[in-house]
Amino acid sequence: MTRKTNPIQTQKRASQxxxxxxxxxATHLFLPKPALSFTIFxxxxxxxxxxxxxxxxxxxxxxxxxxxxxxxxxAANDDNNVGSKKVPLKDRPSDVKGAAENQALMVGVSExxxxxxxxxxxxxGFQPRFSIGVQDPLFVKAIVLxxxxxxxxxxxxxLIALGREDGDRCVEKASRLSGIPADxxxxxxxxxxxxxxxxxxxxxxxxxxxxxxLASLPDAFARAVAEADTRKKPASMSVMRSFVVGIADNxxxxxxxxxxxxTWNLAAxxxxxxxxxxxxxxxxPELGILAFDDTKGRLLAVLFQYTLHTNLNFGKYLSxxxxxxxxxxxxxxxxxxxxxxxxxxxxxxxxxxxxxYRQVGETISAAIIAKLDKRKPIxxxxxxxxxxxxxxIEYRDLSADQEERIKAAFFxxxxxxxxxxxxxVMRKQGFxxxxxxxxxxxxxxxxxxxxxxxxxxxxxxKIKRESPFTWTFPVTLAGDYQGYLVTEEAWKAxxxxxxxxxxxxxxxxxxxxxxxxxxxxxxxxYAPAK
Ligand SMILES: [Zn+2]
Numbered sequence: 001m002t003r004k005t006n007p008i009q010t011q012k013r014a015s016q017x018x019x020x021x022x023x024x025x026a027t028h029l030f031l032p033k034p035a036l037s038f039t040i041f042x043x044x045x046x047x048x049x050x051x052x053x054x055x056x057x058x059x060x061x062x063x064x065x066x067x068x069x070x071x072x073x074x075a076a077n078d079d080n081n082v083g084s085k086k087v088p089l090k091d092r093p094s095d096v097k098g099a100a101e102n103q104a105l106m107v108g109v110s111e112x113x114x115x116x117x118x119x120x121x122x123x124x125g126f127q128p129r130f131s132i133g134v135q136d137p138l139f140v141k142a143i144v145l146x147x148x149x150x151x152x153x154x155x156x157x158x159l160i161a162l163g164r165e166d167g168d169r170c171v172e173k174a175s176r177l178s179g180i181p182a183d184x185x186x187x188x189x190x191x192x193x194x195x196x197x198x199x200x201x202x203x204x205x206x207x208x209x210x211x212x213x214l215a216s217l218p219d220a221f222a223r224a225v226a227e228a229d230t231r232k233k234p235a236s237m238s239v240m241r242s243f244v245v246g247i248a249d250n251x252x253x254x255x256x257x258x259x260x261x262x263t264w265n266l267a268a269x270x271x272x273x274x275x276x277x278x279x280x281x282x283x284x285p286e287l288g289i290l291a292f293d294d295t296k297g298r299l300l301a302v303l304f305q306y307t308l309h310t311n312l313n314f315g316k317y318l319s320x321x322x323x324x325x326x327x328x329x330x331x332x333x334x335x336x337x338x339x340x341x342x343x344x345x346x347x348x349x350x351x352x353x354x355x356x357y358r359q360v361g362e363t364i365s366a367a368i369i370a371k372l373d374k375r376k377p378i379x380x381x382x383x384x385x386x387x388x389x390x391x392x393i394e395y396r397d398l399s400a401d402q403e404e405r406i407k408a409a410f411f412x413x414x415x416x417x418x419x420x421x422x423x424x425v426m427r428k429q430g431f432x433x434x435x436x437x438x439x440x441x442x443x444x445x446x447x448x449x450x451x452x453x454x455x456x457x458x459x460x461x462k463i464k465r466e467s468p469f470t471w472t473f474p475v476t477l478a479g480d481y482q483g484y485l486v487t488e489e490a491w492k493a494x495x496x497x498x499x500x501x502x503x504x505x506x507x508x509x510x511x512x513x514x515x516x517x518x519x520x521x522x523x524x525x526y527a528p529a530k
Contacts, residue, residue, distance in 0.1 A: 105382045106146040107235035107292045109301045109339040110227035111139045112220040114157070115318055116196045116213040122318065123160045124193025124311055126418045127203040131194075135317035136324040138195055140217070141341050142224035143292075143301050144180065145443060146232055150384045151180045152441060153225050154303070155187040156341045157217075158320040162189050163199050164437060164452070164480035166214065170221035177226040183388040185225065186439050186450055188478035190342050193311040194319040199481065201502050202418050235300060236377035238291045239446060239471065242367045245285040247360050248308045250457070251351035252280040252495055260493035263353060265410040280493065281458050283307070283350055287367055288343070288473050290443060291375050299334040304368055305473045307345030307457060312357035325361020326368065333369050343448070346460020346474050348484050348497060378444065385525040386441040391517055393482070393510035394433050396491075396500045398426060408494045422501035431505060437479040438514060440521035447472040447526065449518040452480030453506065456497075458487050459515050466519050468526040474518075485511040 115137045121128030138158035145152050153174065162170075167187060175182040198214060200206045252260040256275040288305035310321045320327065323342040330340045352360055402423045406416050439450040447469030451459075453476065460474040476485075484497040484504040491498050491508040498504070506514075 104147055105235050105237060105292075106232040107237075107294075107300055108144045108228040108230065108232035109142065109341075110224045110231060111141040111339055112224045112227075113137050114140050114159075114217065114220050116210055118318070120196045120210050120213065120318070121204060121208060122194055123197040123201065123204070124195075124314065125202070126415050128197065128208065129316065131316065131318045133317045135194070135313070135315065135319040136328070138192070138318060138320055139327075140220050140224045141339055142174075142221075142228040143303065143339070143341055144178070144225065144228040144232060145292075145382070145384055147382045147384050151184055151229070152384045152386055152443070153178070153180050153185045153228065154341065154343075154441075155185065155221060155225060156343070157187065157189050157221070158192050158324070159189045159195050159198055160191055160193060161198060161477050161481035162187075162217075166198060166217060167479060170218045173218040173222035174225035177222045178229040180225065180229065184386045184441075186386065186441055186448070186475075186478065187221070188344055188450060188475050189481075190320060190323050191310040191344055191347070191454070191477050192313075192319065192321045192323070194313045194315060194317065194321060196318075199502075202422070233300075234295050235292045236295075237382055237444060238289075238293070238372075238375035238377050239444070240289045240291070240371040240375060241471075242287045242289070242371050243285045244287050244306065244364055244367050245283075247352050247355050247363055248283045248285065248306075248350050249353045250279040250281050250283055250349055251309075251353075252349050252490065252493070252497075254278060254280045254493060258493060259408055260490065260495040260498075261410055262496045263351060265496075268410040268412065280490065281349060281456070281487075282461065284345060284457050284461055284464075287364065288446075288471070289368055289371055290446065291372055293375075293377065299338045299372070302330055302338065302340045302368065302372065303343050304340065304364070305343040305345050305475075306364055307347045307350055307460060308360065309347045309351050310344070312352055312355070312360055319357075322357040322361040322364065325358055326365045329362065329365035330368065330372075333365075334372070343473055344476050344478075346455040346457045346463075346476055348454035348456045348476070348486070349490070350457055382444040384441075384443060385528070386439065387521050387525050388437060388439045388479075389517070389521060390435050391438055391514060392433065392435050393514065394507045395426075395431050395505045395510075396507050398423065398432065398500065400500060402500055405494050405499055409496055409499060411496075419499050419501055422499075422503075426500065426502065426505075431502070434482065434505070436482055436514075438518050438521060439479055440518060440525050442469070442525050445470055447522050448475050449473075449522055450475040450478035451485060451514055451518060452478060453482040453485045454497075455485045456487050456490060456511075459485060459511065462515060463518060463522075467522045469522060472522065482506050485514065487511070 140157045142155045171185045251263045254260045255273045260280045261269045284307040290303040292301045313319045313321045327340045436452045441448045455476040463474045488508040
């Protein structure tokens, strides 16, 4: 079901992309050096159309200085190769080629197009938006790793979310086709808001979902896993991280009266709320990168984690949003065989304010490429492990005063009915508790904890802080979809994520239990009982 991108639309959109001079936004000053350099470089390329020799010479000097700046910035940033085993210099391979020879790691990748037919309603808003074309295709992508007799598959879908039933169907089929145990197949969704609905939510019920397309998903998922498995070849792994600040904001602003308002509703809230006392919580600027090369030093796969909502495009065309830009940029740099897989971080309350999906994608890509250009494979065996466990959770109190919460969240009148209806549906269908799933897994010295919903950044940072692994990446929208996984503070302060809806079901106490259980599972796979 490949759909062609509309070149006219793509071109139009590309030309609308504005590179914001860093002097225009204070936040740009905090961009990491490679990203900043990249911006300047782009501006200089544009300058080369100058007419006089004098200005041309000036531009050449500027360009040279920019290139020099990029080199210096990249060098300055090369200080944090991660992986708890920092490889002693003498053991480091002189280059990526040949690095796999003393390792038994095998890696394969595959991607299958899952773009639905044009016209499919797109999820992510309070009402469906009907797609009128394809900006960039949606994929299900799989990486299969094998080491010390253990296989592990990570699968990422360019979808807003996926419920457990559909996810389990995908996993069962993939397991049957590849022979990889179901417990060792982990999946997550990118959370693109320019993709199809996969379940009833907000303005679209069961009848509006493209059932035929949804029924084709397990085949595509299983094919991706099985293909990745058969394509496995000896590989080496590099683990790195960078920081990208300035493009992500905590989207909840708190007020002196204890309320929190989402950034997009601040204008509606006006000045009556009195003094604002800042962002409710932090952001997580860490950019995690795992890279896998074959024995010839060709980059097979890149896993990257960033903590930012995938809701920046929000246009009329189907698109993978900013991760799609990263996929394309890495291919541009490393060739068509490099498959990039997004690992979504605890992004529930993190939005980008004032940046386009292209700017965000390009900034993240530049930071990833700067690190990849200096990747150094780790030595020794890469330990793989995975643990999947069901957990019973309580939902939010359906008798809570939703009307008061709706009013305090400052949603427009037309949107308030959406939440009234959500509560009605949940009461009617008896949404009081659920059995959902958690997963902990490791690739070498990097631990991952997968949670079944949109995890608040505070929880993600807690998991990172308390995990026994030196490097841990919380993975959201994984294994199931239970909606927003808020903190107790956020529940009390109100706002969008704290309204009761099918997009926000678990009680805050249940999220604390999930976080504790995920940490316990990380501990189990870190030091398994003999
Ligand atoms: Zn979301």
